[in-house]
Amino acid sequence: MTGRCLLDNKDFRILIVDDEESLREVLSIMLHREGYRVEAAVDGAQALARLKDHAYDLIISDIKMPRVGGFELLRHVRETSPDTVMIMITAFSSTEEAVEAMKQGAYDYITKPFKNEEIRIIVRNALERRTLRQESRRISDGARRQAMGGLIGQSRCMQELYDLIEKVAATRVNVLITGESGTGKEVVAKAIHYNSDRRDLPFIPINCGAIPENLLESELFGHEKGSFTGAISQKQGLFEVANQGTLFLDEIGELPPMMQVKLLRVIQEREFRRVGGTKNIRCDVRVIAATNKDLEAEVKNGTFREDLFYRLNVIRIELPPLRERREDIPLLVEHLYQKLTGRTGYQIEEAAMRRLLEYRWPGNIRELENLIERCVVLGASDKLTAQALPLPLQATASGGAEPAGIGPEIPDSGFDLDAYLGGIEQEILQKALEKTGGVRKKAAELLGISFRSIRYRLAKFGISPDDEE
Structure with a gap:
């Protein structure tokens, strides 16, 4: 697959830490068959003793163990061996603890009971990510900013944001980006995607509030030919198009209630059906959602599902206003x-x-x-x-009243938006022509539009430039 590192499994040393003997044996046998060098420890204390004499590329550790638990082991590893990747094991009811562990630096978590194939994929991805991180550790500030996909800023909150993006990008968990309108939520989503091991796979954005409710299901999940009036052919949905990549759900707070139910099922089961279809389609899609709404308040007033909120809000990134x-x-x-x-x-x-x-x-x-x-x-x-x-x-002046914005005040009686925008457009066209001596081609280049477009706009406003034949 494009973007994957070619790894030789025998080069990697893995330590399994769990107080359940049967679980240690299952993981040891499975990973040994995959070619890894595998060792086991009965708890965190024994793991710490082993770490004094040996270095490990990956540690898989339970969270709750006697003597020394998973959190203490994680903190020790982060301080003494930052190149070692850790994956945490938790019961389903302990998901909050697993998320906290990820915030402290764990790569991912596994819930019990788990599937062997899931373990293989997570381990492979974790080791690939470790290799990529080692290869690119000493990047310059300028290269780092470029890797952040156009995010600009040297303030403390932006530096913290860069650090968080790098940590989150190394995982496969869902992310919720919140913040006021215009703060750059899609730019951050792209930065997460292009810093992850999915960077060479699709990044698909969709604005949940911009598509009519009756078309949204087809847009997300696709449809079969003849499933409804106008469905003249089979269509792939965005979950299918984004397979193995990232789906960015902007304005997630606008998602209708019925679609919230369907989205929750896809996130939980990692499969869906096209509209009118009978076959389940598997998908591996990372979901990044964004909103400028207070989703906790939406949950309290019943307009947003609580279970979907917790599925999306595994890691939250709050963007600072300008x-x-x-x-x-x-x-x-x-x-x-x-x-x-x-x-x-x-x-x-x-x-x-x-x-x-x-x-x-x-x-x-x-x-x-x-x-x-x-x-x-x-x-x-x-x-x-x-x-x-x-x-x-x-x-604007120090101590003066803060203006509400650049645009005009909108009276209660209404506002003619087309007339207002038309006046601005006409003024800009005239200024551009003045700056270029009336030459339409140069004015079009200055405004970043085609010659055909400026010719149409000038005719619309009855403007006759100097170079008109």
């Missing part, structure tokens, strides 16, 4: 300018930067990107001045 990491704004501005223009060295007037730092950014990074795009298109130079900022930011 106002809580203001020190990252200069870096973000430079990055966004380079992204829009392909150039570096964007100059920012001190008064303009002061206003950017004082503003509360209710739309977060998305709002900042829109602002920089507007300033680049309408600006007369490569320097951002306070006068070039929208009026709400020009009015």
Whole structure:
């Protein structure tokens, strides 16, 4: 499979730690047949004694044991042998403890009773991940930022986020990303995927709130030919398309109740049926969900299933709003300018930067990107001045009232959005033509649109450029 390391099992040494003799024997025999060098310890105390004289690539340990338990063993391993990968064993009722162990550095957990094939896959993936981690340990800060998929920031909360993404990416557990709108939840989901051993396999995003309820089941699970009116052929669903990769469920809080039930079953059973189908289809998909809603509150008021919430919320990543990491704004501005223009060295007037730092950014990074795009298109130079900022930011001052946003106030009587956006579009087109001396082709390049598109837009507003024939 693409992206897999070619591992020689005999090169890996595994220690099994459990106070149940039968479980130690089953795991030892199975993994020995796979070619690994396997040893066993009756509890954590014996494991600690062995670790004084031997190094292990992988340890599989029960959580609850006499004398020294799994948590204490895990902490010791993380401190003394960070290259050793640990997998925890737990009873189904102890899932919370297993998740806590993963937060402390375990690679994954196995619930009793388990399937042998599940153990083989987890062990192989854990050792592959260990090999990849060893090969890439000494990456530079710049390479690390590149591996984070475009996440920008050097603030403490961003450094903590990078660390958490790296830890989570090494596992196969489901992740729930929460935070305000515009904080970059999909960017984080992609960073998790592309830092995982699924990086060469599909990353499939879907906005749960953007698809009509009657089409959502078909979109997720596919359908058979003739299963409903309009189903003229068989269709694969996104779970099938994302097999062995990652499915990103954005706006998961908008998922209708019936679909919550179906999604829960897929996550639990790792199989589904197409609409109108009779055959169960197995799938290996990592689910990353995101929402700007308070799902705990949604659970309390009965609009979101509690059991689904706990299945999704194995690991939670809470993204900070931009106002809580203001020190990252200069870096973000430079990055966004380079992204829009392909150039570096964007100059920012001190008064303009002061206003950017004082503003509360209710739309977060998305709002900042829109602002920089507007300033680049309408600006007369490569320097951002306070006068070039929208009026709400020009009015921002220390101790003053915080503006609600860049856009206009919306009266109770209603608002003509098309007319407002049309006015902005017309102004941008005219400014772009002024900047390029009326040459439509250059104006189109400046705005990042095709010549055909700018010709249509100019005709729509009755604008006659200087180069019109």
